[in-house]
Amino acid sequence: MSKLTITTPAPCEIHFHRVFDAPRQLVYEAMTTPALVRRWWGKRDTEMTVCEIDLRVGGKWRFGLRTPEGFEVVFHGEYVELSPPDRTVHTESFEPHPEVSTIVTTLTEHGGKTTMVAVATYPSQEVRDLVLGSGMESGAAESYDRMEELVRAT
Amino acid sequence: MQPRGSGSSKLDATFAALADPTRRAILARLATGEATVTELAAPFAMSQPAISTHLKVLERAGLISRGRDAQRRPCKLVAKPLEAATDYLERYRELWEERFQRLDTVLEELKRRPR
Secondary structure, eight states, X not given: OOOOEEEOOSTTEEEEEEEESSOHHHHHHHHHOHHHHHHHSSBTTBOEEEEEEOOSTTXXXXXXXXXXXXOEEEEEEEEEEEETTTEEEEEEEETTOOOOEEEEEEEEEETTEEEEEEEEXXXXXXXXXXXXXXXXXXXXXXXXXXXXXXXXXX | OOOHHHHHHHHHHHHHHHTSHHHHHHHHHHTTOOBOHHHHXXXXXXOHHHHHHHHHHHHHTTSEEEXXXXXXXXXXXXXXXXXXXXXXXXXXXXHHHHHHXXXXXXXXXXXXXXX
């Protein structure tokens, strides 16, 4: 299975590309059903505290996590376009920041496999970089966790 | 190991420094070799003091170093913070790849579900 590629072809954008070994109807379902989203959207060892999806145009969504340090992290937004199973457009904000980004997700299916292309557009490069930085924070936290595991194992 | 806070504030400085197009152009020029302030100012419609202000931001972010020669003080690219900025993208990718691997597991179950 091809791994995720992330590119930043424009200063305010992040592009995602990944192939899933499943028909797009299932990928769409797994990305828009709270009980299923709860199982994958969190982070390693971090359960989602909130997962609300009002799946209709103009409907709101709200995802929350509690970090291992006890911070509550909340993402929320609105569905702008829903064309199951091949295309969704939704907005996203990250509390407490007021900036709104827009994410266009396209699912195409070939031979039972689904290619996901998602383009996230941010209001400025500063916001885009802030979002990229969220990976650094959690990445760092997870690296520390793994280091701890290694230390305990020896 | 570095405390997490100091590592990320250093990265904040790197990204703030990289957020300006003039400063990115200066770094692109320095990637081809060291240069003096006069040489760096030449392609921009900017005064030398304005360029010097940008150089100070880049120097504070640890992206460039200045030579000791008092007359010329040539600027040189420092690679490490830039590598950290690239690392940023890779960490973000890893975060999402971990999510999508869990999604792969969910999809396997959905495929086996009786219709």
